[in-house]
Amino acid sequence: MAIEVKLQAFEGPLDLLLHLIEKNKIDIYDIPIVEVTDQYMEYVQQLDKEDMDVTSEFMVMAATLIDIKCRMLLPKEVDEEGEEIDPRADLVQQLLEHKAYRAMAGKLRIYMERAGDVVTRGQHLPKEVAQYKPPTDPDELLQGMTLDQLHKIFEFVLKRQEDKVDPIRSKFGQIKREEVSLPDKLDYVEIVTRSKRKVSFRKLLENQTSKMQVVVTFLAVLELMKLGKIHCVQEENFGEITIESLEDVHETSLVGDLYREGTGESATGDSYS
8 A cells, every 4th residue: 555755754765764664663673675665666656756866866775775675585695704694784774873863953953942042151160270271282382383483483572572672761770769767757857956946947858868858858847746846937928937846955755756666657647657
């Protein structure tokens, strides 16, 4: 009895053979080649003869089935080890591989249909793993390199280093950092004002050797004013500022010593240590 099939349901002759095997509940390792060949030939007769590409594929498989059918009728062939050769072995292997590919394609199709509903999470690797770099093999790194190429790379690196050098700043000398301590300046201003009683603010600053010295001396004057050790007098606008000591000449305690023993912070909360 002929079976009704549609060509578009099968992607090739192996697909048709699997359909026939599953439809008839046949053991794929023991295919009744006569029955399957007859059903296969019934389907081939229904093919559209105008589509030669499709027809040729099915005709090749038909010829293969007929060849296997004929070999099954002949005496059994024996291999070198004395075991019988099954003419269906190659066909069974092709069917098994095709069945595996078809199952895999079905899973991929399901994954593709569900891909829109899947939200993936970004990769989170431990810091040690993310920072790991495989060791470099010098032989592999220098493979194919010649001495001429290495020399050119060396000259290129030297040129880049030279380009980074500022032609003007590179000629500057080194500027050494001058250590200026507020406690030292407190002692200095306090001793000067206590011994001279009155000191010109302008001359006091002019005696300093650097800008940083001037700044720290000015801070020392403000701190001593705040502590009531000195006061400043200016008799007229834009006139000379005079620093007068409010301490006894014979006093020995110095503010700078207290700063060194304490936290090093002034009344304003700024640290000068």
